[in-house]
Amino acid sequence: MRPRVVHLLDDFALGGVTRGLAIFNSPEVQAVADCRVQDIAPDAMLAPRLDADVIIIHFPPNWQRLALLASLRRRNPHARIIHVEHSYTGAGEALKVRRTGRFRLMLKLAFRLVDHVVCVSRGQANWLQGVTGLAADRISAIHPYSDNPGLATMALPQPGDRLRIGAYGRFCEQKGFEDLIRAMQAGALPHCDLVIGGFGELEPIYRRLADGNPHIHFAGKISNVAGFLAGVDVVALPSRWEAYGQVANEAREAGRPILVAPVDGLPEQVGDAGLVVDFNNHAGLALAIAGLTPARLAAMGEAGRAATQGCGAARAAQWAALISRLVAGA
Template identity: 30%
Template sequence: MKILHVCETIIGGTGSYLAELVPHQVTKYGIENVSLLVPDSHLQYIDPKILSSGIQIATFRRPRRLSGAFMLARRYLQVLKSVKPDIVHAHSSIAGAVVRVARGFTKARIIFCAHGWSMDMTGTPRTRKLAELVERGLAIFPDQIIVISSHELGRALKLGIPFSRLSLVPNGIDATAPAVEPAAWVDDRIKVLYAGRFDYQKGVDVLIEAVRGLDDKLSVRLVGDNAVSRNVLPEPLPDCIVKLGWLDRNGVTAQMKSCDVLVVPSRWEGFGLVAIEAMRLSKPVIVSAVGGLQEIVDHGKYGYLVEAENVAQLHERLRTLDKASLKEMGAIGYQRFASTYTADRMVRQIDAVYAGRSLPETDVA
């Protein structure tokens, strides 16, 4: 079986998703049978686990998102001819649109994973309605649509996409975290970590506003940078905040090992992979009550929930944190991760989707 992954971006959750999936596929199907198509400007962000697997990586130019879509389409048709895949697995909205519209150019089985529906993005009612119409129209082209949370499944069903065309495969990561030493972070204050893109969707600006006035209580580190949006961070930053820029997987893990709590203040989210990465390390999470994030913490049972974009509520949650409670919540969160969100379960389910087998209900987290 030959597999081609098509990505509009490799930064963030999609890259982490593929870092778990690709090495497994190389082992199962052979190094010559797994390929990846990504923007040339994102090569530096490809996870070392993918690079070390030795798979073929093709690239396309992506100077801007819209013009990049046309360049992706042209390059995709070229790669189809050379690779001749049996499976094309498209990741996220633009790559998904390109692959689905070009359905007639290949006999491969087409798999699409939105990694967060476009119609969940904050915007005008007209914009969201247009996104719904587009997703509904494109849904007829793939052989199967992988949804990564029950929230995504529900949204798809509301669009009228038949249940038989949907496969619920929640994200998963390796049960064992990278073996790295905790980052140096000596501070008596509560150590708060944000790790992700500095884009509007991710709500890092909400966190920044929420920590104002808490300099004596919190030490905050921001890992990441802009990927899609620009000028998201309000200035000046509170004194308690330090920006670290992009870090590789080991660097992020080292910061997580040293923090007291991870905050995921997203405005919308299909899943929220960074939350389970923290839970794997027994680190508690504070997440927005949106999309798959609220499922991960089971509506507050395994982590703290706050209303999206509610600066005052997040401020109050941060203000009242204490290290003893955080440690207790972290232990509870680890149990949630270990029972539900491991990569072994995820890759097994994706293998079944590729093969056209239905997923047993007992095998769905």
């Protein structure tokens, strides 16, 4: 009988996390495990008893949830527990955490209650291992994946007189889209059009910063990723913190070069597929954009597509191997 795996989620509105669960329905994982999802209340203190050999947690720890984790461990003594860290990062800690000692103590206590921690990027894993002292055999990095049909077969962009720079995601502090708009207004993106997709609480601020600039366009909510990417030449991720950056993965699959901020899991996606840039260094950004010749853009697009070919199956195989290893060692 295949091992029974239960995924615990406390918020199904987290689109990237819930879409990423589809990887556990892949042939690679289904060959070694029987998976199901169970919701748990965000304020729960008592964990359920689960008919599971492996329990995978998909919500971040905090002080209140330590009681839940302890209860999960106590009430499921024979299960192997994996925590997937989708949220916390080094750049996020630097910007949002005032008492780092207290925060890191919470992480250490939480991770004592699980058997293994999976990070969504190597950058995140290096930081987390450094601040918690986790042993190397108790932490892994597995990039997330969610399938978007049409990306791998999309025609490579053919830039015209104006380079079309796309950016999409939640309109929130983390994504840093205002830095991109300010760069555009400062002249750091000459001969470019900026196309921003998404929605959120900062939309009025973004529109005020755009100030009617005819070369800044708001595309609204993105329900068709392939459709959006087909309309741009390059994708920018000016994030202030970003555990992985699924947008960068999608852009590479679509053969779109990426421009990413030097934070957390973004730089490891670049390789020959784009550039790591400081979106607040307008002179440096303008110089980088000027160097994006048609030939270089084409080479970057091809490199990104090559790097992501078969990545979904490869990441599913990583999960299958980890589940099998933990069950065998139980």
